[in-house]
Amino acid sequence: MSGTFSPKILGSAIVLLGGGAMLTALTIGSGASAWGPRTVPMLAGAVMLVTGLAVTLERPTITKPAGEGREINAVWLVVLSALYVLIIGWVGYIVATAIAAPAFLWLFGVRSRIRLIAGMVVAPILLHLFFFELLGIFPPRAVWDLADYLPV
Amino acid sequence: MEIFTGFATVLDSPALLCWIVLAALVGTVVGAIPGLTASAAIAMILPLTFAMEPLAALAFLYVIGKSGRYGGSIAAILFNTPGTAASAATQIDGYPLARKGLAGKAMKVATISSVIGDYIGDLLLILFVGWIAWVALRLGPPELFGVYFAAFVVIGSVIGASPARGIASAALGVLLATVGFDPITGTPRFTFGSYDLTGGFNLVPLMIGMFVIGEVMSQAVRPDAPPKVQQGEAARNRLTWDEYRPCLPHVVRSSVIGAFIGMLPGLGSAIAAFVAYGEGKRRANNTDEWGQGALQGVAAPEAANNAVSGPSMAPLLTLGIPGSTIGAILVGVFLVHGIQIGPTLFLTNGDLVYALFASGLIGIAAYGLIGYFGAASLGRIIARVETRLLYPIVLLLAIGASYAARGNMFDVWVAIGAGVVGYAMRRTGLNPAAFVIAFVLTGGAEQALRQSLLLSDNGTLIFLERPVAAGFLILAVGILVHRVRRTRKARREVTT
Numbered sequence: 001m002s003g004t005f006s007p008k009i010l011g012s013a014i015v016l017l018g019g020g021a022m023l024t025a026l027t028i029g030s031g032a033s034a035w036g037p038r039t040v041p042m043l044a045g046a047v048m049l050v051t052g053l054a055v056t057l058e059r060p061t062i063t064k065p066a067g068e069g070r071e072i073n074a075v076w077l078v079v080l081s082a083l084y085v086l087i088i089g090w091v092g093y094i095v096a097t098a099i100a101a102p103a104f105l106w107l108f109g110v111r112s113r114i115r116l117i118a119g120m121v122v123a124p125i126l127l128h129l130f131f132f133e134l135l136g137i138f139p140p141r142a143v144w145d146l147a148d149y150l151p152v
Numbered sequence: 153m154e155i156f157t158g159f160a161t162v163l164d165s166p167a168l169l170c171w172i173v174l175a176a177l178v179g180t181v182v183g184a185i186p187g188l189t190a191s192a193a194i195a196m197i198l199p200l201t202f203a204m205e206p207l208a209a210l211a212f213l214y215v216i217g218k219s220g221r222y223g224g225s226i227a228a229i230l231f232n233t234p235g236t237a238a239s240a241a242t243q244i245d246g247y248p249l250a251r252k253g254l255a256g257k258a259m260k261v262a263t264i265s266s267v268i269g270d271y272i273g274d275l276l277l278i279l280f281v282g283w284i285a286w287v288a289l290r291l292g293p294p295e296l297f298g299v300y301f302a303a304f305v306v307i308g309s310v311i312g313a314s315p316a317r318g319i320a321s322a323a324l325g326v327l328l329a330t331v332g333f334d335p336i337t338g339t340p341r342f343t344f345g346s347y348d349l350t351g352g353f354n355l356v357p358l359m360i361g362m363f364v365i366g367e368v369m370s371q372a373v374r375p376d377a378p379p380k381v382q383q384g385e386a387a388r389n390r391l392t393w394d395e396y397r398p399c400l401p402h403v404v405r406s407s408v409i410g411a412f413i414g415m416l417p418g419l420g421s422a423i424a425a426f427v428a429y430g431e432g433k434r435r436a437n438n439t440d441e442w443g444q445g446a447l448q449g450v451a452a453p454e455a456a457n458n459a460v461s462g463p464s465m466a467p468l469l470t471l472g473i474p475g476s477t478i479g480a481i482l483v484g485v486f487l488v489h490g491i492q493i494g495p496t497l498f499l500t501n502g503d504l505v506y507a508l509f510a511s512g513l514i515g516i517a518a519y520g521l522i523g524y525f526g527a528a529s530l531g532r533i534i535a536r537v538e539t540r541l542l543y544p545i546v547l548l549l550a551i552g553a554s555y556a557a558r559g560n561m562f563d564v565w566v567a568i569g570a571g572v573v574g575y576a577m578r579r580t581g582l583n584p585a586a587f588v589i590a591f592v593l594t595g596g597a598e599q600a601l602r603q604s605l606l607l608s609d610n611g612t613l614i615f616l617e618r619p620v621a622a623g624f625l626i627l628a629v630g631i632l633v634h635r636v637r638r639t640r641k642a643r644r645e646v647t648t
Contacts, residue, residue: 010317021327045327074369077369109540131555136203
């Protein structure tokens with residue numbers, strides 16, 4: 001899995017993260033009593049700094065990670081998931097899921113119109129019934145929510 | 153004797169028995185689906201168990217973990233794709249057997265060996281866990297910190313692509329666990345003025361992100377390759393006693409190997425399976441057949457990877473140190489139900505612990521029966537499931553489950569963020585399991601460290617003045633040095 005990703009880049013990122021954590025940890029609390037809450041974050045940052053340096057010294061391996069060249073699908077998946085969560089806040093869980101389900105299916109290669117429409121209809125109903133009716137969880141708040149107009 | 157009381161509790165509750173059987177089925181199915189792991193399933197189901205009774209919730213997830221480990225062997229044998237990392241060693245001989253038309257026989261060997269291994273592991277757990285808890289009760293904060301420190305080092309240095317990457321993953325987990333109010337002084341740490349961050353990151357969405365959303369992202373970039381099922385005619389797939397008898401010594405030895413490895417935090421089923429396979433091959437009379445389709449080559453790793461299950465609960469229940477990702481997720485269940493894990497657990501909730509063990513023993517029988525009589529049919533059904541339909545559903549369920557944990561949209565963002573981090577960690581050779589286990593360990597470790605320093609007149613020297621604490625620190629350093637030397641030696645061999 002270490003793949004073609006350069007250990008120098010990865011190690012430098014870990015070093016930056018560790019160094020940043022140590023500097024930020026110095027801002028935790030004030031006075032002599034601040035060292036208690038600072039200790040563990042400082043230690044974790046220091047360990048990241050050292051291990052990051054060790055990673056930069058590793059030799060790059062030649063194995064190619066599976067799916068190289070299709071990473072864009074992972075980016076799309078994150079973008080769609082983030083949009084889905086945002087849309088839940090505007091139009092409620094049911095409508096947002098009706099939009100997101102066919103989009104996710106499309107991303108995974110489903111092209112059949114019948115399946116996309118079935119996903120659009122079935123997924124929001126089943127998930128709504130499961131989470132908010134069967135488990136009794138309070139639905140996320142939205143500007144407008146179709147669930148407010150449904151009998152169940 | 154407490155185990156008999158545990159059995160009485162379980163057998164007295166038909167609902168609990170139903171949960172155990174359902175868990176055996178769910179775990180077997182999830183484990184058999186390539187790309188879906190028992191950890192992912194448990195992380196996703198975890199919020200849905202919050203409304204259940206503590207014992208039912210724990211038993212349900214514990215048995216899913218057990219049967220999930222076994223279910224991986226179905227995919228390894230039938231599809232040449234291990235359902236879980238733990239069943240990768242089973243694939244070496246399992247798939248050649250399937251190609252010879254002996255998939256049914258291989259799966260029966262895998263089932264029986266898994267059941268025996270799991271029972272041996274659980275019986276060792278039941279026999280010794282009380283003793284470990286007795287010892288753990290006598291450990292003070294410096295000794296506990298020594299144990300935590302050794303756990304961090306073992307987890308980081310053993311399960312990463314390299315010791316440096318593994319320890320970096322664990323350190324990242326520690327760092328994230330410190331976000332929020334300091335538990336002792338109440339000072340905000342890494343909150344950056346955000347109200348949502350004052351409570352820290354919740355374990356459930358973090359797990360769902362790391363193990364479910366991260367895995368779905370990995371599946372999204374993988375080329376589509378529907379699994380091909382290798383089966384054979386029923387008559388050739390009957391397993392006789394004469395065929396299984398040579399497997400028994402391997403099963404017993406591998407179970408002991410698995411049980412021992414299971415007790416060590418972080419090592420887990422995959423390592424146990426490969427160690428047992430290597431040891432089995434070394435001692436076998438038919439070494440040439442191993443790798444070509446030897447039944448013993450299926451029996452050894454399967455017994456070992458399931459024997460891990462029970463003993464991996466020992467450090468979790470007695471010290472609060474999860475030995476595996478499944479253990480880390482179970483910590484969430486204990487916390488939600490207000491049950492304090494650690495040495496006092498056996499004093500305050502001993503009945504619950506032994507009822508959990510009894511549930512595990514019943515769960516083993518349940519997945520054994522399901523597997524022995526239904527693994528072949530299950531494999532055929534799973535081969536028909538289209539992953540392009542499955543993963544979008546899993547993703548929608550994961551997002552819903554991360555909201556359901558606390559009814560909080562911030563948790564959904566945490567899950568998505570953790571998914572991205574988990575995916576990136578997999579792509580770069582960092583280790584999500586080390587990250588999550590370290591995240592869970594940090595609270596206890598920090599408390600032990602700061603209590604020790606408060607007790608000490610000589611600062612950090614207290615860890616060297618106390619022999620048990622010093623012993624664990626030396627052990628940790630020794631393991632780290634050994635791992636670094638082995639990794640460097642392996643790299644030199646690859647380059648020459």
